[in-house]
Amino acid sequence: MSDANEHLEKLMQELRRGTITIAVLSQLSEPQYGYSLVTLLSEKGVQVEPGTLYPLLRRLEKQGILDSKWDTNEARPRKYYLLSETGKEVFDLLVIEWKSIVKSLNGVIEAKGDDSNGTD
Amino acid sequence: MELINRYIYAVTQKLPQAQRKDIEEELRGLIEDMLDERVGDTGITVQDIEAVLLELGSPRKLADQYRGTKRYLIGPEIFDSYILVLKIVMIITASVIGINFVIQVILNPVEILDHFIDLIIGLVTGLPTAFGWTTFGFAIPEMAGAYNFKELSLESEWRPSDLPPVPDEKRQIKRGEALFGIIFYSIFIVIFAFSSEYFGVWRFTDEFTGVVPFLNEQTYGTYLLFIILIFGFGVIKECLKLVFGKWTYKLAAYTLIVNLISMAGVLLMISGPEFWNPNFVMELVDAGILTTGSEAFDIVSKIWEQSTFWIFILLIIGLIWDAVDGFIRARKK
Numbered sequence: 001m002s003d004a005n006e007h008l009e010k011l012m013q014e015l016r017r018g019t020i021t022i023a024v025l026s027q028l029s030e031p032q033y034g035y036s037l038v039t040l041l042s043e044k045g046v047q048v049e050p051g052t053l054y055p056l057l058r059r060l061e062k063q064g065i066l067d068s069k070w071d072t073n074e075a076r077p078r079k080y081y082l083l084s085e086t087g088k089e090v091f092d093l094l095v096i097e098w099k100s101i102v103k104s105l106n107g108v109i110e111a112k113g114d115d116s117n118g119t120d
Numbered sequence: 121m122e123l124i125n126r127y128i129y130a131v132t133q134k135l136p137q138a139q140r141k142d143i144e145e146e147l148r149g150l151i152e153d154m155l156d157e158r159v160g161d162t163g164i165t166v167q168d169i170e171a172v173l174l175e176l177g178s179p180r181k182l183a184d185q186y187r188g189t190k191r192y193l194i195g196p197e198i199f200d201s202y203i204l205v206l207k208i209v210m211i212i213t214a215s216v217i218g219i220n221f222v223i224q225v226i227l228n229p230v231e232i233l234d235h236f237i238d239l240i241i242g243l244v245t246g247l248p249t250a251f252g253w254t255t256f257g258f259a260i261p262e263m264a265g266a267y268n269f270k271e272l273s274l275e276s277e278w279r280p281s282d283l284p285p286v287p288d289e290k291r292q293i294k295r296g297e298a299l300f301g302i303i304f305y306s307i308f309i310v311i312f313a314f315s316s317e318y319f320g321v322w323r324f325t326d327e328f329t330g331v332v333p334f335l336n337e338q339t340y341g342t343y344l345l346f347i348i349l350i351f352g353f354g355v356i357k358e359c360l361k362l363v364f365g366k367w368t369y370k371l372a373a374y375t376l377i378v379n380l381i382s383m384a385g386v387l388l389m390i391s392g393p394e395f396w397n398p399n400f401v402m403e404l405v406d407a408g409i410l411t412t413g414s415e416a417f418d419i420v421s422k423i424w425e426q427s428t429f430w431i432f433i434l435l436i437i438g439l440i441w442d443a444v445d446g447f448i449r450a451r452k453k
Contacts, residue, residue: 033149034146034149034150035149035150035153035154035157039157049175049176049177050150050154050175050176051175051176051177051181051182051185052185054146054147054150054186055182055185055186055188056185058139058143058186059188070145076149076152076153077145077149078149079142079145079146079149
């Protein structure tokens with residue numbers, strides 16, 4: 001059983017890598033700083049490690065999907081991220097793709113039992 | 121707090137200068153947020169800091185994630201070419217050193233121990249030097265980001281029609297053949313560079329007593345550069361064959377060009393009156409190998425006079441055939 005868990009862990013890591021980006025983008029129509037995103041997402045059941053999230057945010061910013069702004073008014077300076085115009089478009093398209101993946105994968109997973117009946 | 125500084129330093133020093141400050145501030149904010157979350161406003165202990173840093177993971181892993189790309193001295197895009205060139209360079213270096221040893225031992229077997237020590241020193245210093253310079257040559261453009269990754273990238277777009285055809289048996293260039301060529305040319309470079317005075321007719325009376333040289337020793341220094349260049353071109357030609365792996369028009373054209381340059385070089389060199397030893401025949405007589413007036417003397421004189429011409433003819437035939445052969449093989453589908 002531990003063997004299966006080990007495999008599962010590796011596969012989940014790969015699976016999460018892409019979905020985290022969608023989750024992050026979904027929360028950034030309002031400006032957020034890194035750690036507030038971690039808490040926000042974890043409240044909604046999406047676990048993201050800060051060590052993964054922070055570099056991801058910077059990468060997305062570099063690609064032009066996110067805009068960023070330092071807020072130095074508070075006691076602790078924080079870098080806020082927000083979807084750019086391109087980012088909004090990308091996110092909308094990404095959601096459509098995601099839904100279609102979910103749909104087809106559901107189809108595949110649920111059709112699994114029919115395999116023995118042959119193909120048609 | 122000192123631990124936090126050390127952690128942040130460990131991460132940012134692995135990152136490009138331009139990003140350091142920004143990432144440093146962001147990371148510091150993050151760690152403080154995480155600490156707040158963990159202990160609230162009560163006193164922060166070292167254990168808390170350690171726990172937070174452990175949660176963030178090792179600095180190296182974090183820096184890798186910030187960087188996005190892995191760092192390479194020689195990236196995977198050019199690794200294959202690098203290994204190929206490295207192999208060629210190592211083989212050339214090792215054969216030059218090895219051949220030099222063999223020649224020295226033949227010429228002066230008494231001092232074999234000294235030659236052997238030279239061989240070891242040559243290998244120990246020469247091979248790492250060759251390795252170092254090759255790696256250096258590849259690594260500098262890599263660091264400067266000069267390689268065109270769009271073209272080289274492993275994921276770049278390709279069309280099935282771009283696939284090279286499986287080469288015909290006859291178009292394929294055997295690696296051994298090219299390597300043999302490289303070693304062959306290297307042998308000549310070594311012979312000419314280090315032991316030209318032994319290039320001639322060897323005299324033996326019981327044991328080796330001297331050489332009647334083919335070449336004019338007075339002018340030899342000037343010609344040496346030519347000779348090394350010509351054989352160097354030969355090495356380049358064989359390297360090209362090794363890189364291409366099969367005959368193509370391009371390779372055949374390169375071969376032709378290299379051969380033409382070699383031919384021009386040889387022509388310039390041996391047609392000059394000062395290349396060959398002008399007293400060759402007389403020295404043979406002096407050495408007691410020939411006697412004037414004998415039939416052998418006439419034959420040797422005649423051969424010696426005409427040798428330039430015939431060597432050149434043979435060379436031209438050889439080099440032209442080499443290039444023509446390339447074109448013929450390249451045509452084969």
